Amino acid sequence: MEHTTPTSSRKKEHLRICCERAIEAGDAGFGDVRLAHNALPECDMEQIDIGTRFLNTPLGSPLFIAAMTGGHPDTMEVNQLLARAAEHFNLGMGVGSQRAALENPDLADSFSVVREEAPSAFLCANLGIIQLRDHGIEWAERAVEMIDAQAIAIHLNPLQEAIQPEGDHDTGGCLEALRNLCREFKRPVIVKETGSGISAATARDLYGAGAAAIDIGGWGGTNWAAVECLRASDVGLARLGEDFLGWGIPTVVSLREVCSTGGSVIATGGLRSGIDIAKSVALGACLGGMALPLLKPAMQGEDELFAAIDTIHRQLRVTMFLTGSRTVQDLRRTHVYITGITRQMIENSY
Amino acid sequence: MEHTTPTSSRKKEHLRICCERAIEAGDAGFGDVRLAHNALPECDMEQIDIGTRFLNTPLGSPLFIAAMTGGHPDTMEVNQLLARAAEHFNLGMGVGSQRAALENPDLADSFSVVREEAPSAFLCANLGIIQLRDHGIEWAERAVEMIDAQAIAIHLNPLQEAIQPEGDHDTGGCLEALRNLCREFKRPVIVKETGSGISAATARDLYGAGAAAIDIGGWGGTNWAAVECLRASDVGLARLGEDFLGWGIPTVVSLREVCSTGGSVIATGGLRSGIDIAKSVALGACLGGMALPLLKPAMQGEDELFAAIDTIHRQLRVTMFLTGSRTVQDLRRTHVYITGITRQMIENSY
Amino acid sequence: MEHTTPTSSRKKEHLRICCERAIEAGDAGFGDVRLAHNALPECDMEQIDIGTRFLNTPLGSPLFIAAMTGGHPDTMEVNQLLARAAEHFNLGMGVGSQRAALENPDLADSFSVVREEAPSAFLCANLGIIQLRDHGIEWAERAVEMIDAQAIAIHLNPLQEAIQPEGDHDTGGCLEALRNLCREFKRPVIVKETGSGISAATARDLYGAGAAAIDIGGWGGTNWAAVECLRASDVGLARLGEDFLGWGIPTVVSLREVCSTGGSVIATGGLRSGIDIAKSVALGACLGGMALPLLKPAMQGEDELFAAIDTIHRQLRVTMFLTGSRTVQDLRRTHVYITGITRQMIENSY
Amino acid sequence: MEHTTPTSSRKKEHLRICCERAIEAGDAGFGDVRLAHNALPECDMEQIDIGTRFLNTPLGSPLFIAAMTGGHPDTMEVNQLLARAAEHFNLGMGVGSQRAALENPDLADSFSVVREEAPSAFLCANLGIIQLRDHGIEWAERAVEMIDAQAIAIHLNPLQEAIQPEGDHDTGGCLEALRNLCREFKRPVIVKETGSGISAATARDLYGAGAAAIDIGGWGGTNWAAVECLRASDVGLARLGEDFLGWGIPTVVSLREVCSTGGSVIATGGLRSGIDIAKSVALGACLGGMALPLLKPAMQGEDELFAAIDTIHRQLRVTMFLTGSRTVQDLRRTHVYITGITRQMIENSY
Ligand SMILES: Cc1cc2nc3c(=O)[nH]c(=O)nc-3n(C[C@H](O)[C@H](O)[C@H](O)COP(=O)(O)O)c2cc1C
Ligand SMILES: Cc1cc2nc3c(=O)[nH]c(=O)nc-3n(C[C@H](O)[C@H](O)[C@H](O)COP(=O)(O)O)c2cc1C
Ligand SMILES: Cc1cc2nc3c(=O)[nH]c(=O)nc-3n(C[C@H](O)[C@H](O)[C@H](O)COP(=O)(O)O)c2cc1C
C-alpha cells in the first residue's frame, strides 16, 4: 500500500476503465482514406520488408506500442508483456507517464521491468510537459535512466488537465522548458498528444523548439474526455467531460497538417488495424502507434498479445503487397484518395 | 387583471410554451464548425480573462443574456433573476419587447425591476421595428428610461408578424424610422433578428442606417414558427407555422455573412454551450447570446441559473485554454474548420 | 360505353391510380435550395402583388394548374372544378392530353367544359408530340379550338412511351413536326416534359425549333415509371417501370439548365408548396406548376380545391414578404443558396 | 473423382458459395452516376442498334458474359448454358480460369463445351498471371486452343491470392511475362482484375506491356474477400478476409482512371442492369460485363438465363432511347452527372 500515491492509483483506475468501458469516441478519419490498389504488385508478399527506421534505429515494423502504463504495482504485468512483444518483434515502445515513479522511486520497477524484458528494444521514456517544466531536465534524465530509454516522449494533454479534478491548469513556461530540454538533452525528444491532435501551428512551434519527432495523438480513438467522464464522481466534471467528447483534431487531419510542416511523425489515435498503419504511412507518417488495441490482448496474456501483433503485421503486409510496396519507403508513394469531412477539414487547413 | 393587455398576455403565453414544449428547430451550424486544438496552450487556465468589451463597456464575459421577457406581472420574477445574474457576472442583458409597458405603463415594473436588481449591468432596452416606426423616437426614449438602459435593441421579426394572427404585415417605412433613430438617439442602437438571421445584404442596409451592432438571431435555435404553430387555434395558421419551420439563415452562415460586412456582431440563435460562444467569437462575433438555455434554469431559481452560467463560463474557459487564448481577443485568431452544408452555404454567400 | 376508347379508359385509370397510390418518387431538389431571408422587408405583405405575366398575359399568380385530365366522361367533374379555380384566381391552366377527344369527338365535352367554366382564363391545349407528328397541325388546331385555348402545350414523355405496353416507341420526325408547328401556328407553343425533365441540350433544340416556353416536368414529383409499374399486368413491364423509377433530371437541376439557355420556363415536377413556387421563380422560372397537389383536393370538391390554392398563395405571399419582394419580378433577384447533390449536379451541368 | 484436383474442387466450392451466400460488398458507384435525359430522342426505340464492336469483332450488345467457371465436371452445365446464350445473343463470353484443365486435361471438356455450344461466339480464354509466368506462352496457347478462343484474358487477383490459404504470394516477374505474351501471342490479350479494380498507374503499365484491352473488375460487386471469408476454415484467414472487404477501387472510379489513359476497356464489378451497362459506356467503356447476375439464372435453366439477358437488353435499349442514342457510339456522347464519394475519388485521381 505504501507503494501507491494519488498519481499511481489514478493510473490503475485508468487501466481498468479503458479495458471495461467504452472509451473511444469520434472518427479518426481512416474510413475517409482509401489507398490505390495495385493489381500487378510485382513482388513476393513473403519477401516484403515491413522493417523501417525511426530516429536512426532499425525497427521490425512501423507498429509502435504507444505509451500506456506503469506506476502502479498492478500495471507491472501488462508492461512486462508489452515489453516482451517489443523485444520479440523489435518494435518501438513507449511506457506510460513516469511521474508516479519519479515522485515515489519505489514504483520504478513497474517501469524498469520493461527494459529487463526488452534488452534491445527501442524504448521511449515518458513525462508530462508540466512535470518537465516543474522539475526540469533532471526528471527527464531520471526517467530515461529508469528504463535506459533511447528517447523521451513529452506528452501534452491540456484537455485532460483541464477537465480532471486534480489537473494542472497552468501550462505557462512549457514551451520554454521544452526548448531547454531539446537543446541540452542527450537523447531525441518526441512530443506527443494523447487524443486531441496537433495542429500545423503547434507543429511548427514544436519542431521550432527542437523536437525530433511529433506523435499525433489525434482525436477519434481513446478519448480522455470519455475516460474522465466515467471517472468523475462530481456530476459537474462528468458533464464537462461530456461537453468535450468532440474536442480535438481527427488523427488523419492532424497527420496531414503536421506532415505539411516537414518533420518526423508517429500517427496515433484510432489506428485499429495494419491497414490503418499503412494508410498513416501513405499519408506521411514514419510509424503508426496503437494503445488501446494492444492493451486489451495484453490484459489477456502473451499468446493473445503476440497473435494480435501478428494479425496487424499480416494486415500491413497484405496492404503493402496490394499497393506493390516492397518496403515501407515504397508505401509512402502510394496514391491516396481522401473524401468526406476529412477532406473538407484538410482543405481548410491550408 | 386590469394589468394585462393583449400584448401582455401574449408574452406570458410565449413563456409558458417556450418552457414546456419543443420550440427549437433546425440546425444553427455549430456542429459543422470545429476549432483547432492547441496542444501547448502556454497559459494558466485560471488566469484566462474571459472578460471582453462591447460598445466601449467592459463585460464579465461574451455571454449575453438575450432579450426575453417582461410585460406581464408573472414575468417579473424571471426578469428579476436574470438581472441578478447579469449583475453578479457583469453580463450584458436585454429585456423582452417593452411594447406592452409602453402601451400600458402599469406593466413597467416587470421591466424596471431589471435595473433595480442590476444597478451596474449593461442593459438593452427592446422595441419592435414596427412600434418604432409607428410611435417614433419618443417610445425608444421611454423604453430606455424605463430601465435606464445603456443601449436599445430594435428587433426585426417579419416571420413572426407574418404568421401571427395579430401580426403587423406592413413593414414599409421601417428602414427610414431606423435611420432617424440612429441619427437622433443618444444611445447606441443594436438591430436584432429573433430566429431567421440577417443576410449580408440586410447587414449592409442596417449598418448603412447607422446601427452600432447587429444581433444575428439566426435559424437553428428558438423557432417562432414553431411557437406560433403551437399557439395557433386556427388550423390554417398552425399549418402556416409548420410550413415555415425551415425558414431562415442558419446562425453560423448568417454570422459569416454579417461579419464580412465589417460591423460589431452578437451571435444568437441556437448557441447551446460555452463552446458555441467560443466558436461564435472565433467566427467573428463580439458576444454570443442565449435565450432559451437561460430561461429554463431561470424558471427554476437563482441557484440553477447561476450554476448554468458557471457551466457555460467553464466551457468557454476550457475552450479558450485548449485554443491557447488568454483573452477573448486571442480567441478571434483561432483557426476554424468549417464543413458540411454550412460550408456550402457560406461558399454560396460570397 | 360507346364514349370510351382505349386512350380514354387509360386516362381514367391514371387518375384513379394517382389519387389512391403512392406515385411520387425521387427528390426534385427543393430541400437543397434555400432563399436568403430579408429581415427588413420594407413592404406591406397584404399589398404584395403576386400577379405576374406569362406570354404577354396577366395572371393572378405564378401558380400554374398543370395538365392533367379530360378524355373520359368521369374526368369531367375534375376538369370543371379546376377550371372554376382557374377562373376564380385567374390562373393559367393546362388540360390533359386531348388525344382521346381528337380520336373520338364525343369525348370533347370533358375538355370543352373547361372553357365553359373559365371563360376568361389562360388555357393551354395539350397534345403529345407523337400525335402532332402523326396528325400534323390540323390536330393542334382542333385541340386549341376544342377549348378555345390561348396556347398549346406539346408534351414529351418518352419514358412513359417506352415502358407502356401500348406506348409508341418511335419518336423519329418529332423535332421536325415541332419546328413546323412553331413556324405555322397562330398560338404560342409550349413544350413540356411530364416527369423526366429537360436538359440544357434539349432546351437548345426546343427553343431553336421555335418553342415559346418550356415546361420542365422534372424528376422528383409524379413519376410515370411508378404509375406504369402499378398499372402493369405483365410482370416484365412492372419490373421495367421499377428499373426506371430513378430516371430523369431533378426539377431544380433541369430548371437551372434550361434557364441557362435563356428562354421562358414553367417549373413543374415535385413543387409542393408556395415556397417551392417562390424558389422556382428565384431560380429563374416564370411560373411554377402543380398537378398532383391540386388533383387530390379537386377530387374532394370546390371548397377543398379553393382552400388548397389559398394556402399555396399564402405561402407564396409570406415567402415574398420574407424576401422583401413586392412583385414576382423582385422575387427573381432573391439570393439563393444551393447545397448537396443538387449543387453537385448543377456544377456538372456547365 | 479422379477428375478433380485441388484447383478444380475449389472452383466448385466457389460456385456454390457465390449462389447461396451474400458475396457482394461495397458500392461500385453507379448510384452516384446519372445520365442526362433526352426528352426528344428522335429515334425509333425498336430500331436502336445495341450491337457494337470489340477488338474488331461485331457483337450483339455491349453485355459481356464475364469469366466465371469451368474446371470441374459439375460446372459443365452452367458453362453450356452461358455459351448457348452467348451464341444466341452473339455476346462476348469469358470462361473461368482454365488452370485446372491445364493441370489435368481430363477436365478440359468443362471448357471445350463452351465452343461446342457457341460455334460462332467471341470467346475469351482465361489464365491467371501467376500461371502465365510459371508456365509461359505454352499454357496460354493451350488455353486458347481448348476453346478455340478469339482472345485470352489474363486475370490479376492479388487480393485473393494474398488471403487464400493456397494462394501464391509471389507476383514477381509477372509484368515481364505479360510483356512477352503480348509480343509473341497471335491473339489479343485482355488483362482483367476480379474485384479490386485497376488504377491509372496500373493501366499505364498494362497498356505499355501491350494489353489490347483492360477489364476493370472493380470493387463493389462480387467480392473475393467475402468469398474467402466464407470459405475459410481457419478463423485467422476468415478475419483477414473481413479486414479486406473494403479493399479496392470502386468500378466507376477505376473506369474513369483507366479510360483517362486511353485504351479499350470492359467495365465489370457490380454492374446490375442494362442501365449500369449504359452508364459504363457513357463513362468510356466498350463493354459492360456481368458475372454474378448471370450465374444465378444460369443455375436455374436456359429460359431463366435468356429472360435475364432479355431484361438487361431491354433496360439498355430503353436507356439508349431516353438518351437519344441510336447506336452504342452515340451513347458514349451522353452527358453524365457524377456526385458523392465517387466524384470526390475521381477528383483525387487527376
Ligand atoms: C490506458 C492508456 C493509458 C495511457 N497513458 C498514457 C501516458 O501515460 N502517457 C502518454 O503519453 N500517453 C498515454 N496514453 C495515450 C496513448 O499513448 C495514445 O496516444 C492514445 O491512446 C491514442 O491511441 P489509441 O486510440 O490507439 O488508444 C494512454 C492510452 C491508454 C489507452
Ligand atoms: C421566451 C422568449 C422570448 C423572447 N422575446 C423576445 C423579445 O421580446 N424581443 C426580442 O428581440 N427577442 C426575443 N426573443 C429572441 C431571443 O432574444 C433570441 O434572439 C432567440 O431566441 C435566439 O436565441 P436562442 O436560440 O438562444 O433562444 C425571445 C426568445 C425567447 C426564448
Ligand atoms: C393525373 C395526372 C395526369 C397527367 N396527365 C398529363 C397529360 O395528359 N399531359 C401532360 O402534358 N402532362 C400530364 N401530367 C403531368 C403534369 O402536367 C406534370 O408535368 C407532372 O405531373 C409533374 O408535376 P407534379 O409533380 O406536380 O404532379 C399529368 C399528371 C398527373 C398527376
Ligand SMILES: Cc1cc2nc3c(=O)[nH]c(=O)nc-3n(C[C@H](O)[C@H](O)[C@H](O)COP(=O)(O)O)c2cc1C
Ligand atoms: C463464381 C465466379 C467465378 C469467377 N471466376 C473467375 C475466374 O475464374 N477468372 C476470372 O478472371 N474472373 C472470375 N470471376 C470474376 C468475374 O469475371 C468478374 O470480374 C467479377 O465477378 C465482377 O463482376 P460481378 O460483380 O458482375 O460479379 C468470377 C466471378 C464469379 C462470380
